Amino acid sequence: MKYKILIIEDNEDINDILVKTLFNAGYDVESAYTGYEGLEKIKNNSYDLLLLDIMLPYKSGDEVLRELRTFSNCPVIVISAKNLVSVKIELLKLGADDYVTKPFDLDEVLARVE
Template identity: 50%
Template structure:
């Protein structure tokens, strides 16, 4: 019997010991791991291997992780999880605004990395639940095809942005608390991080506004987000 190939994970990490550990553990969870040890190699393999997920260190030889992330986002909306010893809030927000889907601070707990990888792959691949075509306020989201448009213009959303818009458009008339959005999109296994929700919602709104010069998402201060009436 032929086995279904597992998801491809690109690990871009110059610390070979850390990279080998990630490759071993993720491989045990059924993932096929491709390793890159420099920024240019990471950019090349992200293009040629077309991975399902990228784990990206920031401090890389020859090209920084920031540059690799920008290059990936020019071609692809593949989920990208940043691994870095930088702990400042500003760094995290800047990287989320560049298109990173998640951020893990070094030294990391390997079980947390595995859980976040699996959650990112679930978000990117959707769920087994029945899917629907949603339309609201000029937005159209197809859960089956994993596409979203505004005014007929493709939004090219990341998996995380798609997850947020899906949560809003499934029930557009209620206010979605930020903590509930975080649990739905990132998974219950992580502690709630309001700044992460805000940063990804900012990116989602920017893409919609660039497409149709409208902002159908309404902020309910101190609570969360909802969609405006049509």
């Protein structure tokens, strides 16, 4: 069985490199580029994991996470340029399962996904 991952990241280059890395590791990967698009995909599909950026257009990642937790327990790894400990703690308390800061190492992200 292939695990299904949704990447919600507005930066096309970062989204593409994550898709390629995870696809090559054997995962079924989909992308969303806005918080709104990501939530729509989550509501209409089933995922085993979400990789979620925080600074997203239309609906921020923390809003996506807050809304997601009202109807899903899907694991979430936040990937964000925000590296303040207080922000990490806030997002973990909101329901994130892990937090990776940008710039990130692809092997580290892959290890956290696995």
